[in-house]
Amino acid sequence: METTRRGFLQVSGLAVFAGLTYSLSTQTKAFASEVDPDWKLIRTEESTSVCCYCSGGCGLVISVRDGELINIEGDSDHPINEGGLCSKGASLFQLRNVIDPETREVIPNPNRVTRPLVRRAGASDWEELSWDDAIEEIARRVKDTRDATFVEKDKGVIANRCDGIASLGGAQLHSEDQYGVVKTMRGLGLVAIDNQARV
Amino acid sequence: MTGHYCDLSNSDVFLTIGSNNVECHPVSAKWVQKAHDKGATWIVVDPRFTRTAACADIYSPIRAGTDIAFFGGMAKYILDNDLWQKEYVRNYTNAAYLLDPGFDFDVKTGMFSGWNEQTKSYEFSTWGYQVDETIPADASPTGAFAWTTEDGVPEFTPPGNKVPKKDMSLEDPQCIFQIFKKHYERYDLDTVSAVCGISVETLELVYKTFGSTGAPDKAGTIMYALGQTQHHYGVQNTRAMGVIQLLLGNIGLAGGGLNALRGEPNVQGSTDMGLLVHNTPGYLAWPTVAKYPNLRTWLDLETSSGGFYTNKPKLFISQLKEWFGSNATLQNDYGYDWLPKLGSDNDVTTMSTFELMNTGFIKGYFLWGQNPAQSTANTKFAREAMSKLDWMVAIDIVETETASFWRAPDLDPATIDTEVFLLPAALPFEKAGTVVNSGRWLQWRYKAVEPFDQAKPDLEICDLLWKEIVKLYKDEGGANPEPILNIKWDYDIDGKIDPRAVAQALNGYVIEGKKLLTTFGDLKADGSTASAMWIYAGFYANNDAPLDPSEQKVGARGREDKGGLALFQQWSWAWPLNRRVLYNRASADVDGKPWDSSRSLVNWTGDAWDNNDVADFVASRVVDGAPTPVAPNNNAFFMNWDQIGRLMIHSLDMPVPEHYEPFESPTDNALNGRENSPMIRFADKESVKKGTREEYPIAVTTYSVVEHWQSGSQTRHCPALVEAMPHQFVEVPEKLAEERGIKNGDLCRVFNNRGSIHVHAFVTPRLHTLLINGKEVHQIGLPHHWGWASMYSTGDVVNDLAPNVGDPGSYIPEYKAFLVDIEKA
């Protein structure tokens, strides 16, 4: 099976990796006719990705059917991992979906947080809130704290610094996300900015 | 990494030290194994007999925290036994440079010359070169600074270039080679053996084996990770390794180098991005009140007198242009004063932020997928400090220990007023964007599925927040709104924030017509170019398909391997400029001939360079409008002003690595009269609660296992991984177990002044009782992945025990060597 799959990916060539995640459906259907209809990757669309654990950068092939994740495996064309994955990489699927021990159905990983939550002062649990409310409430708190702790001049020098807020993290994010974080946080005037590189 | 993962297959000898790469970076082992199969030798030095050690040819135990003693001994052995790479050291390092006559090290006090008791830091006047003359900066039409006279370039004074005095025979007692040699005279085999707990025979075998790579045609590599960096002298540990690799002529070679196996999938990226107190994206200095009060002082002080960084103003002005867009003009110093400037009253690196929360100075806290309530040093103190915050916003995929710090087992939610928002983040394959691995390869992740339910990519969350905050400041005003309102925030495509637009900003472009740049060589200091991250110039530069990552270098999937050295030049893209092996000029002799023709990265044919890798030196220059090859010279490290590798150097805490003991150590310092480095950070803080070796006689080191990752906030939520490694344990050497009556599987209490945790004992011969300075020392080991927040696997927080003291340069805590006691619970 492995060889066939790899062969397929190579034949489809760049189309597979054209960046349009769902561009593959036609080729996949054509392929489907050649294989056992019970094969788990039948009628899937594929895209490539990179593992999110160590800094090895192992390549992944991600298979999706009807918008839902079906499989993640090592990318056999990838020069670093040549198709292999370690225990963490091999279980990436479970970050999104797990098997319900009772029903044996694939279900969303119940540990995931999927809605904005707030824990109010003194409370012992979370409350759900809408994105709009969450953003509005957070922006208000950020502004209040910034306004109260802003240092426009420090020892006679223009400082334009917000002392009262800190930001931590980013090493798990994409570089584009990171630029978003650095630009918004620095933009507010934060200087207490660090990430996992400090660990 | 100075090289990259596949390049490991080119090595003759591997030294894994301060890393357990088979478990923690498994794919690295694949490439080590390829070389091993061809006959390479693998040495592992580690406090534990790890799974990596099990694969090695030579294993040596070591007491955690004694790496400088180990490498100092190796330096002495290499010099005493004439194993150093002579031509390399003479030409490509500062061995021949004469050091200031005032330089001194006092073994009795353990102090270098230049200590200032008032500022508790060193002054560097005696740590520098003797200077022959200073050549003024050349701004004439053919000079290095010709561009400074162009319209739009802000005024500043480029520095003159110092010409150091040298003795190429390396015999002058004041030359760095001789001073270096003298410094390590104390590091003889017997002393190092007693300090590190390694037998003299093993030490000799390791030194001899790795020292064999000093032969010009041999390549040795060092792989390290947090075992080297998480010490209060972690930066000097790293330098000690760099110095060894310079002595052996291993830096810049295929299969050589100093290879940091970094800890997170995109921590290379987040370091590049300046998500750190002291940097802007691309490793430029973040403005400070004291040192850089205005743009001119920044340019005056940061522009280098020689090497590539003579161009630094081009990088910085282009960054300001990307940041503020058309609002940045020559007249307003390109918006320099809108950037927040660091003050000097408070340190604000991670550990200090908890002190500042504790006093109420810091009131709000953003967390982007990091979990300090579990992972910072002295977590118990950190959680208490967090409970003083007004608000916290955690952006994450699960409820981490940090998002739920208020319900930590040792805190009472009813007494904590902090409001905590937890925003659901998308998984890596639920969004698109770039990740940078340890080998500096930038790779694109395509979006495979929609985020779960209402989860969102972090970039989109930034966008929502930013737009709302801008609106508030527009509507209501407030503390200086200028820096906020002048920021350029134009990353929408089809009306929605889009990582491809940010990728273009990171790559850099000519502003007129937004033409993407293929090299940072085209950046200008006159405001006509914009670039968020100069080192990424070229990764996303195809102007014909700016919206298609698969048509960009970041999405490249070519399998060709020109030169057969596993460089894979056509697969993805490595910063800078798709260079795969940094410092590759040093892989060839002064005439440009490779030390080993079968591992040729760069090669001067007599009239041209025939290279397999992108040159890391000035290989060509435009003369009369045409690119013209530049004949070989010895400028092999052209990111330094002196363009050479440095055996000794001005640096914050030590001009040359010297052994000190961990903050909490089981023994006295046998190499000099001082226990800890005088520059240790935060040792005087009340929160640290130092323990003595009389109270806590057991040395401990913390580490990772292959089935889990960091704070476990991903892996402890995956049932397969939890099944493979269900819970926490403490590794106890057999002798200690016997002494304390601890049996395999017993529940134990491990404790010190900072905390107390309960874990099951794993009695093992993998950890050793070592003979240190004539006394037996037990070392135990604690994996650090657990906490209370998971449906599948929970445990006590090991980092409650780690001391919140750190390195003066990196501010990284000392997780890897401290003291505890252990008893059966």
Ligand code: SF4
């Ligand atoms: S699969 Fe394993 S070795 Fe590869 S990047 Fe992921 S964690 Fe690292």
